[in-house]
């Protein structure tokens with residue numbers, strides 16, 4: 001468990017592995033942060049139950065305000081994958097997702113990962129901005145398409161469903177590389 005003060009929140013931020021029963025906190029926050037995003041509850045449950053080393057919740061003064069869900073890839077050696085991150089709207093822009101990611105990077109490194117990947121909907125400009133700020137850069141596993149100023153991988157999730165693939169190296173002990 002790590003305890004880090006945030007730079008911009010007023011309370012004590014605590015980040016630790018999700019407990020299985022906290023999947024419903026994650027569902028609640030995801031629904032509030034991103035109402036149009038639909039994910040089955042069982043997916044949240046699966047992460048908090050079976051991937052808790054790389055699925056984290058952030059609390060401020062005991063209240064869950066953010067989470068991130070990820071896993072270490074089995075078929076891609078040395079790769080950590082982040083499926084989802086969300087911060088409750090009442091706590092956004094206080095560095096909570098930033099702190100969640102720093103802890104994810106630390107854990108992925110400790111588990112032998114050399115890079116971390118995620119995919120982002122090209123319309124999700126705040127997520128693109130957040131990931132760019134965290135050092136992620138686009139990569140392409142197939143033909144590219146330019147959408148709203150970013151390069152996405154064409155048909156990544158099926159015909160017409162283009163996604164931005166992003167990756168970041170995890171070398172070094174610091175938080176930047």
Ligand SMILES: CC(C)(COP(=O)(O)OP(=O)(O)OC[C@H]1O[C@@H](n2cnc3c(N)ncnc32)[C@H](O)[C@@H]1OP(=O)(O)O)[C@@H](O)C(=O)NCCC(=O)NCCS
Nearest residue numbers: 033085086087092093094095096097098126127129130133
């Ligand atoms: C993306 C999200 C997780 C960011 O959470 P957060 O806790 O507010 O992020 P942070 O405060 O740590 O922001 C860190 C940096 O990311 C960028 N960023 C975050 N939110 C942003 C926004 N709305 N617009 C532009 N840049 C943004 C900024 O560079 C920010 O640094 P700054 O505040 O010093 O400018 C949050 O907006 C969210 O829950 N969105 C809905 C869910 C979602 O889209 N998840 C990603 C799916 S892949």
